[in-house]
Amino acid sequence: MEAFTTHTGRAVPLRRSNVDTDQIIPAHWLKKVTRDGFEDGLFEAWRKDSEFILNRPERQGASVLVAGPDFGTGSSREHAVWALQNYGFQTVISARFADIFRGNSLKNGLLTVVLPQETVDALWELTEADPTAEITVDLEQRKVLAAGIDADFELDENARWRLLNGLDDISLTLQNEADIAAYEAARPAHKPRTITV
Amino acid sequence: MGRTLAEKVWDDHVVRRAEGEPDLLFIDLHLLHEVTSPQAFDGLRQNGRQVRRLDLTIATEDHNTPTLDIDKPIADPVSRAQLETLRKNCAEFGVRLHPLGDVEQGVVHVVGPQLGLTQPGTTVVCGDSHTSTHGAFGALAFGIGTSQVEHVLATQTLPLARPRTMAITIDGELPEDVTAKDLILAIITKIGTGGGQGYILEYRGSAIEKLSMESRMTICNMSIEAGARAGMIAPDETTFAYLKGRAHAPEGEDWDAAVAYWKTLKSDEDAVFDAEVVIDAASLAPFVTWGTNPGQGAPLSANVPDPASYEDASERLAAEKALEYMGLTAGQPLRDIKVDTVFVGSCTNGRIEDLRNAAALLEGRKVADGVRMLVVPGSVRVALQAVEEGLDKVFKESGAEWRHAGCSMCLGMNPDQLAPGERSASTSNRNFEGRQGKGGRTHLVSPQVAAATAVLGHLASPADLSDVATTAGV
Numbered sequence: 001m002e003a004f005t006t007h008t009g010r011a012v013p014l015r016r017s018n019v020d021t022d023q024i025i026p027a028h029w030l031k032k033v034t035r036d037g038f039e040d041g042l043f044e045a046w047r048k049d050s051e052f053i054l055n056r057p058e059r060q061g062a063s064v065l066v067a068g069p070d071f072g073t074g075s076s077r078e079h080a081v082w083a084l085q086n087y088g089f090q091t092v093i094s095a096r097f098a099d100i101f102r103g104n105s106l107k108n109g110l111l112t113v114v115l116p117q118e119t120v121d122a123l124w125e126l127t128e129a130d131p132t133a134e135i136t137v138d139l140e141q142r143k144v145l146a147a148g149i150d151a152d153f154e155l156d157e158n159a160r161w162r163l164l165n166g167l168d169d170i171s172l173t174l175q176n177e178a179d180i181a182a183y184e185a186a187r188p189a190h191k192p193r194t195i196t197v
Numbered sequence: 198m199g200r201t202l203a204e205k206v207w208d209d210h211v212v213r214r215a216e217g218e219p220d221l222l223f224i225d226l227h228l229l230h231e232v233t234s235p236q237a238f239d240g241l242r243q244n245g246r247q248v249r250r251l252d253l254t255i256a257t258e259d260h261n262t263p264t265l266d267i268d269k270p271i272a273d274p275v276s277r278a279q280l281e282t283l284r285k286n287c288a289e290f291g292v293r294l295h296p297l298g299d300v301e302q303g304v305v306h307v308v309g310p311q312l313g314l315t316q317p318g319t320t321v322v323c324g325d326s327h328t329s330t331h332g333a334f335g336a337l338a339f340g341i342g343t344s345q346v347e348h349v350l351a352t353q354t355l356p357l358a359r360p361r362t363m364a365i366t367i368d369g370e371l372p373e374d375v376t377a378k379d380l381i382l383a384i385i386t387k388i389g390t391g392g393g394q395g396y397i398l399e400y401r402g403s404a405i406e407k408l409s410m411e412s413r414m415t416i417c418n419m420s421i422e423a424g425a426r427a428g429m430i431a432p433d434e435t436t437f438a439y440l441k442g443r444a445h446a447p448e449g450e451d452w453d454a455a456v457a458y459w460k461t462l463k464s465d466e467d468a469v470f471d472a473e474v475v476i477d478a479a480s481l482a483p484f485v486t487w488g489t490n491p492g493q494g495a496p497l498s499a500n501v502p503d504p505a506s507y508e509d510a511s512e513r514l515a516a517e518k519a520l521e522y523m524g525l526t527a528g529q530p531l532r533d534i535k536v537d538t539v540f541v542g543s544c545t546n547g548r549i550e551d552l553r554n555a556a557a558l559l560e561g562r563k564v565a566d567g568v569r570m571l572v573v574p575g576s577v578r579v580a581l582q583a584v585e586e587g588l589d590k591v592f593k594e595s596g597a598e599w600r601h602a603g604c605s606m607c608l609g610m611n612p613d614q615l616a617p618g619e620r621s622a623s624t625s626n627r628n629f630e631g632r633q634g635k636g637g638r639t640h641l642v643s644p645q646v647a648a649a650t651a652v653l654g655h656l657a658s659p660a661d662l663s664d665v666a667t668t669a670g671v
Contacts, residue, residue, distance in 0.1 A: 016518070017511040018390055018490045022629040027608045031261065031275040033235035033282050045631050068511055070391045073424065073490070074627060075608075076326040077233065078342035096391050099426050100326055104342035117511075156358065158218050169344070170244070173352045176221060179213040180354055183223050184250075190447040190455035191225055192314045194255040195293050 002109040003166030009063030017068035038083035058131035072101025199465025225319035229256035231283040233324025237347035238286040264600035303576020306330040306544035313443025317432035333413035335432035361471035363396040369478035377412035378643035393425030404478035411550040422491035431463040488519035503527035543607040546624035547575030558648035561667030564596035565654030
C-alpha cells in the first residue's frame, strides 16, 4: 500500500448525499480482474451529462473529492476505491462514510476524512467560488487546511500509523502466527468445515 | 454486566487483543464468488502465499451467470473470462467450487445456509455486502472488500475494530400480507441508510421469534441497506430445526455440543445496547420504495412524498433528484405506478418460501399484458425444490419466465437488465440509479407485492387481487 502523509490539491465539490457504489463504479465494470483501468468507469452514468461537475474544465486534475453525507453506501466492491484512485483522487471528504467503503479505502491508501457537514459546506463554497483553491489534507497533524478553514479530523491511531507507513496488513497479521495457531488448536470439533483435509 | 449476542460471538473469536490495536478475529467460514476474488488470488500469488484454511473456504458462481441457456458457452466474453478466472484460481489453490451447472451452485448467500455451513456463533465473511444474510442464524456475518478477502485467504483472520450494538425490537403480530421484506424496508426508512452505520444490529422481539429462517434471512440481508455491516438474530428452536440433518450440520455428539453452545447465544437480560429502536409489528403494512436509495420507502397505500416536506436540506435534495430519476410526481398514489418488469429472486427473496408465496398468488391468474415477469431461484437446490412442488408450472402458466439460478437482475451483471426508462417491481435489495440496468427504475417490494403487481400491472398488494378472478378454483 502507498503511504499517505499529506496531500494538497484542487477539489471537486459533489453536492449529493448517498453516493452509492453503483454510482461510483457500475456493476458491469466489476467483470475486470485487475486493480487498474477503472478510471473511465468512475461516476460513469453521471459523466454522460456534460454539465456534471467532473466534466467541467476547471475540475480537471483535481485530486480531493468533497462529497455529501453517506458516501460509498451499498456494495462491498473495492473497485469503487480503485476507480477513485485510478482517476486521480487521493482523498475523499464527507460528513459520513459507509463502513465497508471506508475500510476498503484505508486498505488502499485512499484517505477518507470525516468532517462536520458545516465544514463540508464551507469547503464546497470555497471551491465553487474559486476552483483553483487548494485543500491540504495533513494526516500527520490530522488537519484539513484551506483558505479560511482549519479543521481537525479524527482517525484511530492504529489506522493512521498503518497509512503513514504504508504498511501491509497481511504481513502485520502474520507476525501473530503463534496466536492464530493457538486459536485454531482450541477450536471446538463441532465447527463447520467445507472439505475434509 | 451482561453481554449482547454480538459481543458474545465477537469475544469467542478474538485471536489477539492488544491495547491500541484492532482485535484480530478468527473467521470460521469464508465464501467466495467470481467478482471480488480475482485480485485477491493475484495478491496471494505475488507474495507466494497459500490459502491457509481450505477447509473453511468455499466458492460458487453467481453474479455473472446467465439464467438462460446455461449449457451453452457464456456469450459475454468478459463475464466468461471472470468465471474462468475463478475456476482457474480455485483449481490452483485447491478451493472447493460449485460452478455453473453444479447442483450446489447458486447465490452465495443462499448456498451457505442450505448446505448447513452457516451456523450459530460462527464468523462468516464474503466479498459481498449481503453477507449480513447469515446473521439470521446468530452468526456474526459481514461483507468485506477484496483486500480483506486476500487477508482472510492468507491468514483466516481479520483485524477489526469492535462495532457498537443496536437492538431493534419488533413486538406484536405482523398483519396479514405483511412480510419480513415489508418489515425491513420499514426499518430502513425509519432509521435511514446511515442509521446503522458503525453498529451490529440485533433484531429481537416476539414478531422476530415467530419468523421462519428464510424470513429472518430476508431481514438480516438488508441490514447493510441501513448502513450496518451485520445484523443478527439469536438462534432458537427454529434455527436448530432448520440446520438439523443438513449436509454440513454437526452430527451425534458434535450436534449435542453445538446445540448446547448455540443455546448460550442470546443477549443477556442485563446487556446494554448502544442504541435501541422499537417498532410495533401491528402498525406495519405492505411497503415499497419510491426513490433511489432503500431508505426512500413508504406504505403502499401512501402517495409519492413531496420533497418540500423534508426539513433536512440534503434529504430534500436527494428526494428531488430521486423523483426526477424515477419519473414520479409528488402526491401521486404509489398504487398508480405502472411497471414494465417484475423480478422475483436475489439473496433477499430468492429462497423457496419466497417462490411459494409468489406462486400462491399467481396460481390461476395471469401476468398483465405488457408486463415481463422473471422468476430466478436463488440456487439450483431451490429450483429443484420448486419444480418438485410444481411452482415452475404455476409461474409458466401465469406467463412468467422461469429461469436458472443466480443473482440475475438484482444487479444486472448478466444479460437480465432493465432497458433505459423501464420500471420494475423487484424483490431485490437496492433501488440505486441504474442498478438493474442503465436508466432503469426500481421499486423494492416483497414477493407477495411483486406477484400482485405482476397481475395488475401497477404496484399492488395481495389484498388488491381479491377482485381478480382466478381459474384455480380457490
